[in-house]
Amino acid sequence: MRADACRNLDTLLQTGAKVLARDPSASITQIAAEAGLDRRTVYRRFATREALLVALFEAKLDEAERVLDEARLTEAPIAVALHRYVEGIVPVSRQWPLDFSSLESPDHVTEKRRQQLRARLSAFVDRGVDEGFFRADVPRTWVRKLLDDLVKLAAHSNPEMEPPKAADLVVEILLRGAGKQ
Structure with a gap:
C-alpha cells in the first residue's frame, strides 16, 4: 500500500471511530467529509458501512x-x-x-x-x-x-x-x- 493510501486509511479509521462514537448512525459520507477525504475514496476501500465498522x-x-x-x-x-x-x-x-x-x-x-x-x-x-x-x-x-x-x-x-x-x-x-x- 502506498504511503498516502496508508495515511488516508489511518485518518479514515481514526476519524471514523470518533464520529461513530458521537453519532452511531453517521454515514460513510459524513465520516469521509470529517476525515477530509472524498467519499469515493472510502467506498473504494470499504464497500459498506458495516465493512468500515469491522475494520x-x-x-x-x-x-x-x-x-x-x-x-x-x-x-x-x-x-x-x-x-x-x-x-x-x-x-x-x-x-x-x-x-x-x-x-x-x-x-x-x-x-x-x-x-x-x-x-x-x-x-x-x-x-x-x-x-x-x-x-x-x-x-x-x-x-x-x-x-x-x-x-x-x-x-x-x-x-x-x-x-x-x-x-x-x-x-x-x-x-x-x-x-x-
Missing part, C-alpha cells in the same frame, strides 16, 4: 491485544500487570471509543477475537482472586465489570488525565472496592 473494531482489537500482551497478565505480579493493563488500555479506549454494540451483525472473526480478549481479562481476575489479591467473597464477574467500568470512566470522563495517573486511580479504586482487606 474499526479490528484496529481496536489489535491495539487491545497488544496492551494485554505487554501487561503480561499471566506472568507479572498482579498489581504490576493490572497497572500496566490500565495504563495501556486507557489510551486505546480514547483512540477507539466505539462500543461493540455498534456492529449490526457482528463479524464472526471480530466477535471471536473480542471474546478471546475478554477471556484473557477474566482469567486475570480469576488469578487475582486465586492469589488473594481480590476478595473471594465478591463475585468475580463484579470485579471484572468494575474493572471495565473504571477503565471507561478513566478514559472518557476525564480525557485530559494522563494514562499513568488514570491507572493509579483505577487500581486504587478497584482495590478499595474489591481488594482483600
Whole structure:
C-alpha cells in the first residue's frame, strides 16, 4: 500500500471511530467529509458501512491485544500487570471509543477475537482472586465489570488525565472496592 493510501486509511479509521462514537448512525459520507477525504475514496476501500465498522473494531482489537500482551497478565505480579493493563488500555479506549454494540451483525472473526480478549481479562481476575489479591467473597464477574467500568470512566470522563495517573486511580479504586482487606 502506498504511503498516502496508508495515511488516508489511518485518518479514515481514526476519524471514523470518533464520529461513530458521537453519532452511531453517521454515514460513510459524513465520516469521509470529517476525515477530509472524498467519499469515493472510502467506498473504494470499504464497500459498506458495516465493512468500515469491522475494520474499526479490528484496529481496536489489535491495539487491545497488544496492551494485554505487554501487561503480561499471566506472568507479572498482579498489581504490576493490572497497572500496566490500565495504563495501556486507557489510551486505546480514547483512540477507539466505539462500543461493540455498534456492529449490526457482528463479524464472526471480530466477535471471536473480542471474546478471546475478554477471556484473557477474566482469567486475570480469576488469578487475582486465586492469589488473594481480590476478595473471594465478591463475585468475580463484579470485579471484572468494575474493572471495565473504571477503565471507561478513566478514559472518557476525564480525557485530559494522563494514562499513568488514570491507572493509579483505577487500581486504587478497584482495590478499595474489591481488594482483600
